[in-house]
Amino acid sequence: MVHLYENNGLKIALDVNSGAIHLVDEMAYKLIPKIEELIKNDELDENQITGPTAEILELYHQKMLFTPDTYEDYINEVKDRETVVKALCLHVAHDCNLACRYCFAEKGEYGGNDNGPKLMSLDVGKRALDFLVTNSGNRHNLEVDFFGGEPLLNWEMIKELVTYGRSLEKEHYKNFRFTLTTNGILLNEEMFSFINQEISNVVLSIDGRKEVNDRMRPLHDGRGSYDLIIEKFIKLAESRNQADYYVRGTFTRENLDFTEDVKHLANLGFKQISIEPMISCESNLPKSNSLTELVNEVPGEGPAANPDFALCPEDVPAICAEYDRLAKYLLTRKEKGQPINFFHFMIDLTGGPCAAKRLSGCGAGSEYLAVTPGGDLYPCHQFVGQPEFLMGNISDGITKTALYDNFKATNVYTKPKCRDCFAKFYCSGGCAANAYKLTGDLNDCDDLACDLQRKRVECAIMLKCDGSS
Amino acid sequence: MKHIKTITPGTLTETVKKGGCGECQTSCQSACKTSCTVGNQSCEQSLIVEKK
Ligand code: SF4
Ligand code: SF4
Ligand code: SF4
Numbered sequence: 001m002v003h004l005y006e007n008n009g010l011k012i013a014l015d016v017n018s019g020a021i022h023l024v025d026e027m028a029y030k031l032i033p034k035i036e037e038l039i040k041n042d043e044l045d046e047n048q049i050t051g052p053t054a055e056i057l058e059l060y061h062q063k064m065l066f067t068p069d070t071y072e073d074y075i076n077e078v079k080d081r082e083t084v085v086k087a088l089c090l091h092v093a094h095d096c097n098l099a100c101r102y103c104f105a106e107k108g109e110y111g112g113n114d115n116g117p118k119l120m121s122l123d124v125g126k127r128a129l130d131f132l133v134t135n136s137g138n139r140h141n142l143e144v145d146f147f148g149g150e151p152l153l154n155w156e157m158i159k160e161l162v163t164y165g166r167s168l169e170k171e172h173y174k175n176f177r178f179t180l181t182t183n184g185i186l187l188n189e190e191m192f193s194f195i196n197q198e199i200s201n202v203v204l205s206i207d208g209r210k211e212v213n214d215r216m217r218p219l220h221d222g223r224g225s226y227d228l229i230i231e232k233f234i235k236l237a238e239s240r241n242q243a244d245y246y247v248r249g250t251f252t253r254e255n256l257d258f259t260e261d262v263k264h265l266a267n268l269g270f271k272q273i274s275i276e277p278m279i280s281c282e283s284n285l286p287k288s289n290s291l292t293e294l295v296n297e298v299p300g301e302g303p304a305a306n307p308d309f310a311l312c313p314e315d316v317p318a319i320c321a322e323y324d325r326l327a328k329y330l331l332t333r334k335e336k337g338q339p340i341n342f343f344h345f346m347i348d349l350t351g352g353p354c355a356a357k358r359l360s361g362c363g364a365g366s367e368y369l370a371v372t373p374g375g376d377l378y379p380c381h382q383f384v385g386q387p388e389f390l391m392g393n394i395s396d397g398i399t400k401t402a403l404y405d406n407f408k409a410t411n412v413y414t415k416p417k418c419r420d421c422f423a424k425f426y427c428s429g430g431c432a433a434n435a436y437k438l439t440g441d442l443n444d445c446d447d448l449a450c451d452l453q454r455k456r457v458e459c460a461i462m463l464k465c466d467g468s469s
Numbered sequence: 470m471k472h473i474k475t476i477t478p479g480t481l482t483e484t485v486k487k488g489g490c491g492e493c494q495t496s497c498q499s500a501c502k503t504s505c506t507v508g509n510q511s512c513e514q515s516l517i518v519e520k521k
Contacts, residue, residue, distance in 0.1 A: 022476060139491055346508075349477040356485075426507065427506060460508065
């Protein structure tokens with residue numbers, strides 16, 4: 001499969017199954033699909049070929065064009081290997097000091113379905129780390145994200161837990177990578193040295209321009225949060241030498257001009273920026289698939305209506321155009337010698353992940369689990385609070401093994417829409433939680449998210465090609 | 470070549486030989502927590518693919 005597209009005046013050919021990327025001229029652009037067809041039908045007479053066609057064929061013989069997809073059996077074999085747990089999302093606080101309007105955690109309360117404690121105790125935290133060490137097999141690198149709600153509401157516990165984690169490393173030959181996602185309200189400079197020493201990546205939530213941020217990210221009394229966090233974020237980013245952090249925002253229907261938010265953050269000096277589409281809300285589609293029958297569905301209230309700031313399929317052209325505008329802005333900064341990283345446009349063409357990693361999905365529900373303050377296990381942070389996805393707890397381990405098996409099996413080839421998608425090696429099959437929310441099927445996709453993902457992959461590749469033309 | 474300029478030769482098929490060790494970062498732990506993006510992640514075994 002070859003994906004051909006034009007972006008920013010460049011004609012680009014992505015040989016999907018090898019990952020080879022070529023800049024092509026008008027003639028080659030037109031010829032590639034025709035030759036692919038001829039090769040497929042075995043109708044090509046190579047002796048009669050010259051010019052661009054000969055070049056196309058040369059790349060074909062070098063396995064840089066029309067590379068067949070031979071990964072399905074391989075990924076099944078990889079998936080059959082014994083899986084270990086290597087990453088936990090620790091919900092150290094199911095409580096929040098902000099009331100963000102788009103929050104999937106519903107202000108830290110997770111649908112009110114978690115009736116356990118609001119803050120994770122040190123004891124539960126320690127047992128979670130023990131669970132991770134015990135279930136991680138030979139895996140050396142273990143990841144623990146402090147998440148919430150707002151994790152800094154439980155800061156003292158985080159510090160003690162990190163110390164506990166470090167005490168386990170040597171004996172068990174493990175390396176903990178702690179990460180933190182925070183809204184910054186409680187952040188203070190006394191925390192910086194601990195964070196910079198122990199936390200390998202920090203995600204700082206802010207949406208961009210003050211008016212955009214404050215509209216979506218108010219305090220409980222309605223005041224905006226921007227003024228309370230911005231100086232601290234600037235200082236923390238500087239103290240980390242502008243690396244190993246992200247300022248991370250969400251765009252909604254109300255700021256489809258999100259390039260302005262990236263600009264705003266870049267002009268404040270931030271170099272690692274991520275602005276992401278708001279995840280979709282529940283749809284009205286019935287949940288009817290084998291998985292739903294498999295889990296004990298708890299009858300709940302009807303699905304929540306989409307708020308008016310949710311992204312809609314009609315917004316896709318405008319968002320794609322905005323991604324183009326953003327890509328051009330990044331190029332301009334690069335030319336001026338002031339580059340920034342935009343998370344979703346970053347792509348590693350030489351040292352990127354192996355095919356197994358790219359095709360096996362996010363690992364939710366198998367390699368990666370979320371732990372609630374009370375110690376319950378869910379497939380990932382976005383499933384927390386959905387009773388049908390409660391998988392077990394840190395004392396008893398995973399008790400709903402059918403659910404585990406279901407998540408473990410998921411990969412690009414179990415998702416019909418992904419099999420033939422050119423973005424599959426960059427996307428890994430999308431977000432299972434999102435797909436389930438929208439369609440009731442872990443192996444389906446959120447079409448809106450897919451349209452945006454494909455556009456981002458195109459932009460990311462274009463950014464690598466620019467300057468080479 | 471006059472008509473085509475290769476930006477990267479692509480090494481995906483090569484990685485099948487040694488990949489899948491699982492030591493790299495879980496994709497959703499990196500920044501966004503809302504999408505599964507792997508193209509931007511790094512392999513822990515940087516030598517797995519001989520860089521050309
Ligand atoms: S560390 Fe490298 S080889 Fe191992 S699974 Fe990750 S990308 Fe693949
Ligand atoms: S963009 Fe959508 S269809 Fe394509 S691989 Fe990702 S989830 Fe699958
Ligand atoms: S299901 Fe979605 S939110 Fe959960 S880990 Fe996977 S990509 Fe991330």
